Amino acid sequence: MNPSLKSFNTFGIQVYAKHIAVIESAQELLAAWTDATSNGQPAILLGEGSNILFLKDFDGTVIVNRIKGIQITEQDDSWLLHVGAGENWHQLVEKTLLQGIAGLENLALIPGCVGSSPIQNIGAYGIEIKQVCQYVDCIDLNSGQAVRLDNEQCQFGYRDSIFKHADYKHYAIVAVGLKLAKKWQPVLTYGSLTQLDPENVTAQQIFDSVCEMRTSKLPDPKVTGNAGSFFKNPVITAKEAQELLIHYPHAPHYPQIDGQVKLAAGWLIDQCQLKGHQVGGAAVHQQQALVLINEDNASSADIVALAHYVRQQVGNKFNVWLEPEVRFIGSTQEVSGLETIA
Ligand code: NAP
Numbered sequence: 001m002n003p004s005l006k007s008f009n010t011f012g013i014q015v016y017a018k019h020i021a022v023i024e025s026a027q028e029l030l031a032a033w034t035d036a037t038s039n040g041q042p043a044i045l046l047g048e049g050s051n052i053l054f055l056k057d058f059d060g061t062v063i064v065n066r067i068k069g070i071q072i073t074e075q076d077d078s079w080l081l082h083v084g085a086g087e088n089w090h091q092l093v094e095k096t097l098l099q100g101i102a103g104l105e106n107l108a109l110i111p112g113c114v115g116s117s118p119i120q121n122i123g124a125y126g127i128e129i130k131q132v133c134q135y136v137d138c139i140d141l142n143s144g145q146a147v148r149l150d151n152e153q154c155q156f157g158y159r160d161s162i163f164k165h166a167d168y169k170h171y172a173i174v175a176v177g178l179k180l181a182k183k184w185q186p187v188l189t190y191g192s193l194t195q196l197d198p199e200n201v202t203a204q205q206i207f208d209s210v211c212e213m214r215t216s217k218l219p220d221p222k223v224t225g226n227a228g229s230f231f232k233n234p235v236i237t238a239k240e241a242q243e244l245l246i247h248y249p250h251a252p253h254y255p256q257i258d259g260q261v262k263l264a265a266g267w268l269i270d271q272c273q274l275k276g277h278q279v280g281g282a283a284v285h286q287q288q289a290l291v292l293i294n295e296d297n298a299s300s301a302d303i304v305a306l307a308h309y310v311r312q313q314v315g316n317k318f319n320v321w322l323e324p325e326v327r328f329i330g331s332t333q334e335v336s337g338l339e340t341i342a
Contacts, residue, residue: 005017010111029172042332047086048116067175078182085175108211109210117129118130118156123159125190125213141172188201193210225298230324231269231311263320280301284310307341311342
């Protein structure tokens with residue numbers, strides 16, 4: 001009987017792999033990869049499976065990264081953290097705060113592990129990991145060599161980095177280096193954080209507010225399967241935004257430094273009256289329309305059909321075409337999420 005991947009993906013989709021290898025060091029990772037792929041068999045690397053949708057059974061080995069360890073070095077003006085890729089992200093945020101190290105509080109409760117955080121440049125409540133990431137340590141799976149990429153080499157973008165590009169798919173992340181300045185600046189631009197007093201606020205208060213906001217509207221994957229925001233917030237040209245705002249003056253919109261305008265995908269979906277909309281066992285979350293949930297034993301086909309429907313409804317109403325943020329895994333490798341739901 002092939003092992004189940006249900007507990008290895010936060011959507012909770014019941015699919016199977018031929019093998020699952022849980023690794024705890026860079027050496028184990030390389031050995032597991034070499035072993036799994038030696039006779040041309042497919043293999044993929046997985047963290048906590050919090051941003052993926054398995055479309056089918058995986059016809060090879062799933063290598064689960066559980067490399068642990070947090071080393072903290074104090075400098076005059078900053079804290080340097082070297083963190084194993086398999087550490088849980090939220091636990092890292094908690095641990096740093098407990099030690100009086102601020103800077104990660106806005107990123108509380110983001111599901112997933114530290115090694116996955118640079119891949120999509122995780123961001124929330126006005127902070128992205130690119131602002132604190134000093135380097136990413138990888139193993140080049142083709143050569144077996146250790147490679148360190150500095151912040152610039154990671155080419156961080158909106159929910160994007162070099163690790164998503166085809167040429168870097170053979171880089172396995174084994175550790176992440178973070179630099180947190182001792183001269184801490186609170187970031188209070190989002191939601192209820194705007195009500196906090198910038199002169200007196202503590203990192204702990206921000207952490208508490210972020211946890212409160214997130215738990216009030218985002219489903220806990222331990223209770224209801226989901227992979228966080230299913231779609232990216234669309235970024236459109238200023239001209240397109242102007243036209244949209246003539247018809248929908250209340251549409252939330254956020255001008256970007258490059259002149260483009262970011263829209264809130266959740267708002268667009270909500271305007272199509274899709275909160276709670278169900279296809280099979282999959283549904284649009286009631287509290288946050290950007291999140292698709294596994295309501296009742298959903299299959300990946302249910303989720304794909306729902307995502308397709310949501311994309312069509314939003315596209316037909318606003319002429320804005322949503323793209324998945326979640327990554328899709330086929331039977332042998334990652335496949336295009338956009339092509340799958342289009
Ligand atoms: P929200 O407050 O309902 O706002 C909707 C969207 O508008 C957000 O996604 C955010 O874009 C944008 N936005 C809101 N205030 C903004 C501001 N002051 N400046 C610029 N953009 C602003 O969002 P939410 O769903 O509760 O999420 C809150 C934060 O957590 C967001 O940063 C969101 O990205 C993050 N989050 C991420 C995931 C994920 O799976 N990736 C899941 C849940 C929440 P941005 O997303 O670009 O920030």
